Amino acid sequence: MKKALLITVLASVLVMALGFGMASAQEPVTLVYWSMWNETEGQARVLQAAIASFEAANPNVTIDAVWNGRQNQTLVRTAISGGNQVIDLMDQDADQIAGGLMREGFALPLNDYLAQPAEDHEEPLMDVFLPGTLQMFSLDDQIYQLPYIYNTVQFWYDKRVFEEVGLAVPQTWDELLAACTTLTDAGYAPIAAEGNEPGYAAFYLTELLARTKGPGWLQQAAADPTGEMWRDPAVLDAAQRTRALWDNGCIPPETLGYVWPQGQNTLAFGTAAMELVGSWLPVELQNATDPEFQWGGFSFPAIEGGVGSTTDVYALLLAFMINKDTAHPDEAFAFLRHLMTDAVQQQFTDESLVGVTNKYIQWNPIIADALAAASAATSTYGDVDGVASLYSEYLNTILYPNYVSLWQAAITPEDFVETMATQSAQYWADHPQS
Numbered sequence: 001m002k003k004a005l006l007i008t009v010l011a012s013v014l015v016m017a018l019g020f021g022m023a024s025a026q027e028p029v030t031l032v033y034w035s036m037w038n039e040t041e042g043q044a045r046v047l048q049a050a051i052a053s054f055e056a057a058n059p060n061v062t063i064d065a066v067w068n069g070r071q072n073q074t075l076v077r078t079a080i081s082g083g084n085q086v087i088d089l090m091d092q093d094a095d096q097i098a099g100g101l102m103r104e105g106f107a108l109p110l111n112d113y114l115a116q117p118a119e120d121h122e123e124p125l126m127d128v129f130l131p132g133t134l135q136m137f138s139l140d141d142q143i144y145q146l147p148y149i150y151n152t153v154q155f156w157y158d159k160r161v162f163e164e165v166g167l168a169v170p171q172t173w174d175e176l177l178a179a180c181t182t183l184t185d186a187g188y189a190p191i192a193a194e195g196n197e198p199g200y201a202a203f204y205l206t207e208l209l210a211r212t213k214g215p216g217w218l219q220q221a222a223a224d225p226t227g228e229m230w231r232d233p234a235v236l237d238a239a240q241r242t243r244a245l246w247d248n249g250c251i252p253p254e255t256l257g258y259v260w261p262q263g264q265n266t267l268a269f270g271t272a273a274m275e276l277v278g279s280w281l282p283v284e285l286q287n288a289t290d291p292e293f294q295w296g297g298f299s300f301p302a303i304e305g306g307v308g309s310t311t312d313v314y315a316l317l318l319a320f321m322i323n324k325d326t327a328h329p330d331e332a333f334a335f336l337r338h339l340m341t342d343a344v345q346q347q348f349t350d351e352s353l354v355g356v357t358n359k360y361i362q363w364n365p366i367i368a369d370a371l372a373a374a375s376a377a378t379s380t381y382g383d384v385d386g387v388a389s390l391y392s393e394y395l396n397t398i399l400y401p402n403y404v405s406l407w408q409a410a411i412t413p414e415d416f417v418e419t420m421a422t423q424s425a426q427y428w429a430d431h432p433q434s
Contacts, residue, residue, distance in 0.1 A: 029331050030062045031088045034076050036318070039067040042352035043149070047339075049347065054338045061331050073100050080106065080323060088326040089336070094147055094317040095382045098137040099389035101321060107144035108322040113333045114143060120341045121360075128340055132380035133317060133357045137389070145319035146336045149348065150355035152297070152370040153203055153314035156281045157274035158267070159294040161188060169298040171310070173211075173241065176301050180250035183273045190250045192272035195258040198400035199383075201407040203276050203314070204245070206385050207300040208238035211308040218385035222394060225433065227425035230417055239406055239413030246409065256408060268293075276300070278316055279370040283353045286366075297369035313377040317357070393431075398423050 033051075037044035044067060051063045068075050073092045077100065079085035090101075101107060114126040114134070126134055126143075133147045162169070165186040170176040180190040194200050209218045212234045221229035229235075245251050252272075255263060264281060266272035268288035275281065282295045299310040320339070322332045338344065345358035353364045355371060363371040382388065387395050402423070406416040 026060050028060055028062070029328050030064055031326075031328060031332055031335065032064045032066070032086050033335075034066045034068055034072055034079075034087050034090045036070055036072040036090075036092045037067055038069045043348065043354065046344070046347050046351055050339055050344045051335075053344075054335050057338075058331070058334070061335075063335065073097065077101060077104070077106075080325070086327075087323055088328060089320055089322045089332045091148075091318060091320045093383075094137055094145055094319040095386075095389040097145055097319055097321050098382070099392050102137065102139070102144045103390075106321075106323060106325075108324040108326065108329055109142045109144060110146060110322070110333065111141075111143055113337075114146075116337070118340065119337050120343070125337055125340060128359060129357050130359045130374050131377045132313070133315065133374075136315065136317065136380055136382060137319075145321055146340070147317040147319040147357045148336075148339055148345070149318035150357050150370075150374055151278040151280055151316040151318075152355065152373050153207070153276065153278050153316065154297040154299055154370065154373060155274045155276050156267070156279070156295065156297050158270070158289075159296040160292070161270075161273045162296070169296075170301050172301050173303050177244070177248055177250065180245075180248055184249050189252045189266060189272040190274065191245065192263045192267040192275040193251050193255050193258070194260045194263040195256045195408070196404065197260045197263075198404050200260070200263075200277060202384050202400065202403055204242055204407075205238055205403055206381075206383075207276070207314060208241055208303070209234060210312055210314070210381060210385060211300060211303040211310075212237065212306040214307045215312050215379050215381040215385060219387055219390065222384075222387045222391050222399065222424070223428075223433065224424065225428040227421040227423070227428070230420040230424055235420070236413055236417050239416045242403075242406055243409065243413055279355055279367045282366040286353065295366040295369075297367065297373070299373055309378060311373075311376055311378040313373050313380050315374070315377070315380040316383055394424075394427055398427050 035044065035047065037047065051065060055061060055063060072090060073096050076087055076090045080087055115124050118125045118128050121128060130150065133150060134143060137145050165182050167179050167182055170179050183190040206218060264275055264285060265288060267275050268285040279297065302310050320336050322329060326332055340358055342358060342360055345356040345361045348354055348356050349361060349363045353366060355363050355367055355374065384395060387399065402416055402419050405411045406413065411419065
């Protein structure tokens with residue numbers, strides 16, 4: 001019986017190797033991989049172990065890893081644009097790849113590879129991914145990225161605090177405001193936040209408009225060359241709800257002076273109750289919270305009359321991209337297929353406490369509620385509803401500055417609407433879209 005099983009396994013491995021053109025690849029191959037991680041980070045250590053196991057199973061392949069840190073895409077672009085550096089594959093935030101190397105035509109289409117069987121499952125590799133993750137950044141029905149780490153944006157909180165004051169998880173906007181009153185009366189700062197971090201503040205605008213108008217609407221508004229979409233009543237409503245969080249005491253006034261990570265530290269220290277942020281928060285605060293801290297996460301609440309759903313998930317992915325000019329696409333994808341195995345993906349969440357894209361993996365218990373949201377997602381959308389990947393200059397020069405001004409009460413909700421409409425029209429007049 002064991003002998004028959006071994007023969008079957010070996011045969012399967014041979015078939016998969018043939019499918020990827022690996023059978024004739026006995027000559028030495030070196031894959032150059034530039035990484036967004038620093039060499040000592042937990043995710044890098046998992047990748048180092050995965051590289052070692054892949055090289056052991058494929059002795060003719062060597063992976064030369066360069067640990068560049070968060071400026072990786074910029075360094076990759078500079079290197080390959082110069083034409084004198086071979087880089088076979090790289091990784092980065094998926095939004096950044098989509099707006100950078102992928103948009104500039106450097107990425108290899110992966111559809112045919114993804115139709116091949118997974119390394120440790122009989123189904124096609126494309127069917128191993130959690131809902132919506134693989135298709136988030138497709139272009140003309142072609143998939144150019146392989147996402148491997150999954151962060152959700154949710155309200156993160158200490159379950160003990162909610163139990164102490166008798167709160168259920170808010171399901172609607174009105175319930176969220178009511179929860180703020182309950183928490184304030186119990187002596188807590190209801191919502192932790194940062195005073196001047198535009199990306200974190202914009203989580204609220206993104207979620208408010210996603211719940212009211214549905215995912216994708218904010219992206220369309222950002223791209224509207226007339227700027228008139230910013231005059232939609234939903235924008236004023238979102239701006240007013242933003243200010244209501246401050247005016248109703250949900251976000252305490254002292255937050256205005258916080259500089260990251262001062263806001264999130266109030267959650268760790270037990271003075272604040274919750275924070276709208278990515279599922280990386282429990283990892284960042286693991287050494288600051290007390291041992292009995294009980295992490296919970298819940299999706300941004302529904303808004304009455306809105307077309308969006310609480311099962312629409314704000315997903316921030318990290319992904320790999322293969323250079324279209326690589327001389328070894330089969331070997332490069334074989335490595336990515338190895339990264340999607342249950343063993344490697346489980347190691348990511350066990351050792352680095354991060355979410356992953358393989359649907360078979362149980363995430364670390366501290367982010368179990370992120371997995372629940374990801375598994376039940378009916379749609380997913382990227383950073384600032386895709387604006388970060390498609391229109392990064394517009395985001396940083398128009399949307400972020402104006403929303404931070406609203407966030408800090410430097411302008412009124414009405415001012416925000418008018419300024420966004422007029423500045424957007426001027427921006428697109430100066431930057432015609434092709």
